Amino acid sequence: MAEVDYSLFLGSDSTSAILHDRDLVEVGAALRGGATLVRCRDGVSDTEIVVSTARKLHDVTKKYTIPLRMNGRVDVSLAVGCEAVHIGQDDLDLRTARELLGTDAIIVVTIAVxxxxxxACTGGANYVGAGPCVPLDSQTARTEEILRVVAALGNNSTTVSIGVMSTSKIQRALCRPSAAKKGIDGVAVVSATVTAADPKKAAAELLDLAKSPAIHGGSAANTQDRVEGSGLIEQVLAIIIAAGEKNPLSHSMTNVVVQNFAANFLPSADLQSWPAMARKHSWEP
Incomplete structure (x- = not known):
């Protein structure tokens, strides 16, 4: 099987609420922008229509040598010749799907626990889809635990974060599992590309974010650029010095956890001119 880049997974959808008046084959613009995989999903139409749609989409993805993944329909994947298929927990079992599709097929299994x-990993899945990408605190621990387990299995299974809705969430998704040795290998998006005014531009921006070092800290996909120890301290000091020299407008927010730190930081950094938030009227000068 050829090596697959899982960085930016484009999810096409037949849902009218997402696509509006666009045709599925318009994902070609997103492919020109750099999307690395494409999903075809239609859970409502008759099989004949699903096959027809998938074939149209496959004609587009083949031009860019990008794998097409059929969502939940092994039969349609076989009929169309899709390179990949997605299996949910209520779909055809992984073992049977592998027997039908062969060793070269890319099979993804959605996981939650x-x-x-x-x-999925021990059963031969090529990658697993974990989501949502920006979970609640109770789900965060579960996501990190899943990543630790996948890494411990040592079978090189890939992890893609599902549920990415916008550019602002991509690096949060990549940083979220910072406690795990294994990070997220890619992100899956739908509306952020397919419904964008310029799908090509949107895909290019998303791909750049997916492959760039995460700005929020933690583990970014495909990067070893974390700064630790003295190097991190030097960078923080450089930022503080630059802020004092350039004197940008910066509103210092106050919360209970860091209010003492914030109160001491501004004068110590010679940034008394920065506006700050007071919790009580009595704090006003």
Missing amino acids: VAEAIA
Whole structure:
């Protein structure tokens, strides 16, 4: 099987609320922008229509040598010749899908708990889809636990974060599992590209974010650029010095956790001119 770049997974959707008056084959613009995989999903139409749509989309993806993944329909994947298929927990089992599609097929399994991750990785899934990408605190620990388990299995299974809705969430998704040795290998998006005014430009921007070092800290996909120890301290000091020299407008927010730190930081950094938020009227000068 040829090596696959999972950085930016484009999800096309037949849902009218997402596509409006656009045709599925307009994803070609997003492919020109750099999308590395494409998903075809239609859970409502008759099989004949689903096959027809998938073939149209496959004609586009083949031009760019980009794998097309059929969502939940092994039968349609076989009929169209898709390179990949997605299996949910309620779909055809992984073992049967592999027997039908062969060893060259890319098979993804959506997972939500550790047991599902273990079953998918040991059962031969090429990659697993974990989501949502920006979970609540209770789900964050579960996502990190899943990533630790996938890494411990040592079978090189890939992890793609699903549920990315905008550019602002991509690097949060990449940084979220910072406690795990294994990070996210890519992100899956739908509306941020397909419904964009310029899908090519949107895909290029998303790909750049997916492959860039995360600005929020933590583990970014495909990067070893984390700064630690003295190097991190030097960078922080450089930022403080630059802020004092350039004197940008910066509103210092106050919260209970860091209010003492914030109160001491501004004068110590010679930034008394920066506006600051007071919690009480009595704090006003």
